Amino acid sequence: MLDQYRALVSPTSDVLQVLAGPGTGKTRVITARVAYLLCVEHLAPEDIIVTTFTKKAANEMKRRLNEMLVDYSPKIQLNNLFIGTFHSICVRILRVFGSKIELDSRFKIADETDSKQLIKRVLQDKYSDAPGASTTLVVKVTDKDINEYKYFISACKSKALFPDEVPLDLTDKAFEDHIYTYKKYQHSLRTNNLIDFDDCLLLAYKLLKKYPTCLHDIKHVLVDEFQDTNLVQLELMYLFGLNSHNRVTVVGDPDQSIYGFRHAEANNFYRMENYYVERGAKVMKVQLDENYRSTSNILSFAETVIDSKQKSKREPKKLKSNTKKENLPVYFDAYVNNKEEARRIAEDVRTLDYKYSDIAILIRSAFLSRMIEQELIHANIPYIIVHGRSFWELREVKLMVDYLRAIASNVDWLGYSRSMEFVITGLGTKSLQSIENDFESRRGKGHAGNVYKIIKSIVKEDRKGFSTKAREGLRKYVKTIHKARHILKNESKEMPKRLNKMFDLVVEQSNLIELVCSKKSKAKSEEEARNDITENLNELKNQLITFAPAEQVLPEDTDKESERLSEESKDSSDILTQFLDSIYLYEQTHYKQSKENDNSEGKVTITTIHGAKGLEWPVVFIPGLADGIFPSKYVLNEPNSKKRNATMDEECRCLYVATTRAKERLYLSYFVEAESFWQDTEKRTVSSLIKGRPMKLVEKRKHSNYGRAVGFASANKKAADFEKFKSRNARMVVQAYKEFSHIPTAVPVVFTTAKKRISRITGLNPVTGAPLNKKVKRKRLGMGRPMKPYPLGK
Numbered sequence: 001m002l003d004q005y006r007a008l009v010s011p012t013s014d015v016l017q018v019l020a021g022p023g024t025g026k027t028r029v030i031t032a033r034v035a036y037l038l039c040v041e042h043l044a045p046e047d048i049i050v051t052t053f054t055k056k057a058a059n060e061m062k063r064r065l066n067e068m069l070v071d072y073s074p075k076i077q078l079n080n081l082f083i084g085t086f087h088s089i090c091v092r093i094l095r096v097f098g099s100k101i102e103l104d105s106r107f108k109i110a111d112e113t114d115s116k117q118l119i120k121r122v123l124q125d126k127y128s129d130a131p132g133a134s135t136t137l138v139v140k141v142t143d144k145d146i147n148e149y150k151y152f153i154s155a156c157k158s159k160a161l162f163p164d165e166v167p168l169d170l171t172d173k174a175f176e177d178h179i180y181t182y183k184k185y186q187h188s189l190r191t192n193n194l195i196d197f198d199d200c201l202l203l204a205y206k207l208l209k210k211y212p213t214c215l216h217d218i219k220h221v222l223v224d225e226f227q228d229t230n231l232v233q234l235e236l237m238y239l240f241g242l243n244s245h246n247r248v249t250v251v252g253d254p255d256q257s258i259y260g261f262r263h264a265e266a267n268n269f270y271r272m273e274n275y276y277v278e279r280g281a282k283v284m285k286v287q288l289d290e291n292y293r294s295t296s297n298i299l300s301f302a303e304t305v306i307d308s309k310q311k312s313k314r315e316p317k318k319l320k321s322n323t324k325k326e327n328l329p330v331y332f333d334a335y336v337n338n339k340e341e342a343r344r345i346a347e348d349v350r351t352l353d354y355k356y357s358d359i360a361i362l363i364r365s366a367f368l369s370r371m372i373e374q375e376l377i378h379a380n381i382p383y384i385i386v387h388g389r390s391f392w393e394l395r396e397v398k399l400m401v402d403y404l405r406a407i408a409s410n411v412d413w414l415g416y417s418r419s420m421e422f423v424i425t426g427l428g429t430k431s432l433q434s435i436e437n438d439f440e441s442r443r444g445k446g447h448a449g450n451v452y453k454i455i456k457s458i459v460k461e462d463r464k465g466f467s468t469k470a471r472e473g474l475r476k477y478v479k480t481i482h483k484a485r486h487i488l489k490n491e492s493k494e495m496p497k498r499l500n501k502m503f504d505l506v507v508e509q510s511n512l513i514e515l516v517c518s519k520k521s522k523a524k525s526e527e528e529a530r531n532d533i534t535e536n537l538n539e540l541k542n543q544l545i546t547f548a549p550a551e552q553v554l555p556e557d558t559d560k561e562s563e564r565l566s567e568e569s570k571d572s573s574d575i576l577t578q579f580l581d582s583i584y585l586y587e588q589t590h591y592k593q594s595k596e597n598d599n600s601e602g603k604v605t606i607t608t609i610h611g612a613k614g615l616e617w618p619v620v621f622i623p624g625l626a627d628g629i630f631p632s633k634y635v636l637n638e639p640n641s642k643k644r645n646a647t648m649d650e651e652c653r654c655l656y657v658a659t660t661r662a663k664e665r666l667y668l669s670y671f672v673e674a675e676s677f678w679q680d681t682e683k684r685t686v687s688s689l690i691k692g693r694p695m696k697l698v699e700k701r702k703h704s705n706y707g708r709a710v711g712f713a714s715a716n717k718k719a720a721d722f723e724k725f726k727s728r729n730a731r732m733v734v735q736a737y738k739e740f741s742h743i744p745t746a747v748p749v750v751f752t753t754a755k756k757r758i759s760r761i762t763g764l765n766p767v768t769g770a771p772l773n774k775k776v777k778r779k780r781l782g783m784g785r786p787m788k789p790y791p792l793g794k
């Protein structure tokens with residue numbers, strides 16, 4: 001507590017680094033520090049920049065500040081606080097000052113699909129222009145190529161490097177080729193008036209480096225989750241703080257750095273210290289070592305994992321637990337398969353004396369949720385599942401978003417082309433190409449290409465080269481856009497009503513549900529598919545209608561030209577544009593709820609570990625702790641040992657983050673075989689992240705009513721135990737088979753599994769009793785390809 005207080009009141013003229021472990025109150029300190037700056041140092045809210053890792057964290061901080069300052073007089077306008085993710089803050093800066101670096105303030109943010117489409121185009125042009133390339137054959141660009149170039153470009157941008165600034169190794173031709181692609185990609189973004197996710201930071205960096213006075217009023221900069229900043233974010237932090245004479249506060253924990261795949265650099269703590277010391281600033285460091293969240297058993301387990309498994313150098317931390325809760329052991333279970341694991345978790349959730357909302361299941365990868373969801377539904381337990389971006393990847397959602405982009409802009413060629421291609425029958429590649437050529441040529445003459453006008457003129461002039469069907473489709477398409485815009489402008493109605501009406505109109509006029517339905521997988525019935533699509537579109541509509549636009553204002557700009565531009569850009573900051581920006585800017589998380597009605601018990605949370613950052617629950621389950629899952633097989637199979645070590649360290653930190661979310665009870669588990677994962681018959685071993693020393697700190701649970709759980713005393717004994725389990729299990733299965741064999745079709749799944757198991761153990765055909773032939777035996781023993789379940793009742 002004393003250390004927290006020291007951090008809170010440390011002189012604001014110094015640079016302050018709060019470097020502390022999980023649950024030590026970093027978020028609490030940074031929030032209180034903002035309140036301190038407002039109430040004691042009397043800074044105005046608009047003089048402070050606060051960066052958080054997610055939009056949710058920004059909202060939570062605002063909520064806590066509101067609570068803290070509720071009785072403070074005179075009332076502080078917290079809406080004016082300049083708070084958000086680095087990306088959202090940079091976009092706001094670019095919208096106002098972007099023209100200084102020749103950026104059209106009406107730019108749109110390119111999403112993943114846009115970026116990939118543009119890179120693909122650049123690569124196609126490059127391959128077909130290459131000497132000796134065929135003039136007739138269309139060059140195939142693979143997803144692997146696109147991803148490789150995309151990764152390279154993103155890596156350069158995260159280091160604040162424009163194409164001309166990437167250090168060129170002349171001996172490496174392949175590298176030159178990457179830089180060339182980067183340059184062309186930037187050009188094509190610009191010609192489409194797009195900036196990609198990384199550009200939000202890179203362009204703001206370019207702007208502020210050249211015109212640092214844009215933020216002349218900023219008097220203090222605070223950065224939360226500093227361990228997950230990359231180099232360009234570090235540079236931005238320096239630039240944000242330039243006019244305030246480096247009044248900067250950062251909080252973070254290097255052990256919780258889990259965004260290396262997005263080029264985050266935990267070393268930024270040291271870089272920042274050197275930077276400020278070189279400039280004569282005083283760097284004040286405060287360590288917090290009292291943990292207010294977890295019991296000491298949980299903390300020792302987490303510390304042992306990271307200390308014994310992480311290869312890179314680290315200062316050992318000794319966190320003291322400050323909770324009065326019973327110090328229960330950390331539990332560990334091993335199961336024969338993921339179904340048993342999920343079933344046991346559901347059983348525990350049901351019987352534990354906690355509200356459902358006190359419980360979280362943290363998974364390393366989203367695919368692990370399927371079995372767990374199934375078992376929770378089976379046990380009638382309400383849950384909420386936090387999906388990352390997967391909702392936004394759904395075909396109907398992407399298409400509707402493309403349509404909304406066309407409504408919001410006249411120049412967004414990618415939004416127009418994708419939505420037209422899908423909804424207009426008879427509009428072939430040639431017709432689309434002709435519209436694009438028109439768009440390109442008009443832009444070439446110095447005007448902004450206007451897709452909307454082009455389509456209107458095609459319809460009006462009955463332009464040749466378009467079939468009657470295509471022209472009719474185009475007519476309907478522009479009419480829908482026109483009507484949708486008209487509805488949005490109707491000021492006599494409230495905005496949510498306008499958005500609702502506009503959304504319904506587009507869905508109806510475009511026939512979107514039927515079109516997507518006709519292209520859905522045949523695995524679902526037509527009715528099921530239609531219901532799913534309707535539900536997803538309703539969810540999107542709900543997100544749009546309830547969207548709250550950012551309220552914070554930019555620090556006042558005295559530059560006359562910028563004032564004028566700011567006025568002009570008001571047009572582009574309408575609600576639809578802001579909503580579309582927000583989809584790409586924030587980790588827009590979509591929450592899927594189970595169908596049950598909510599009650600006072602709340603809902604169990606299922607989330608990925610990355611989605612659990614900064615959160616806490618009394619009870620935490622971490623399933624799937626097996627090699628190949630956590631750590632993933634990509635990490636284990638990485639051939640480059642340096643890269644492998646770095647990614648293994650990141651997996652280790654991931655587990656550290658996951659375990660330290662638990663306040664009172666922590667349950668770890670793994671399974672040997674995966675049921676229902678593709679054709680996966682691999683036998684898994686316990687995760688190397690917990691093998692050895694950390695295992696000594698866990699307690700095996702007794703499974704009196706769970707015959708099928710594998711109770712391993714220690715990781716070393718697991719192989720022998722598994723064999724024992726198999727024969728015990730086989731006996732049970734044989735018994736079950738004998739008892740129920742007269743009703744085979746009633747429970748086909750059980751019997752298919754039973755038959756497989758019996759023949760695996762005995763080497764005999766369970767129906768005829770004859771020895772299995774060599775080929776079948778190999779399959780049963782898991783040596784060949786996985787067997788198909790064979791027909792029952794024979």
Ligand SMILES: Nc1ncnc2c1ncn2[C@@H]1O[C@H](COP(=O)(O)OP(=O)(O)OP(=O)(O)O)[C@@H](O)[C@H]1O
Binds near residue numbers: 001
């Ligand atoms: N001084 C304090 N007294 C009582 N409880 C505290 C104190 N400081 C923090 N807490 C509580 O401890 C928990 C963790 O605090 P907080 O989320 O601020 O930690 P953190 O360091 O940001 O954690 P992490 O890095 O793991 O996200 C919260 O429930 C918070 O309310």
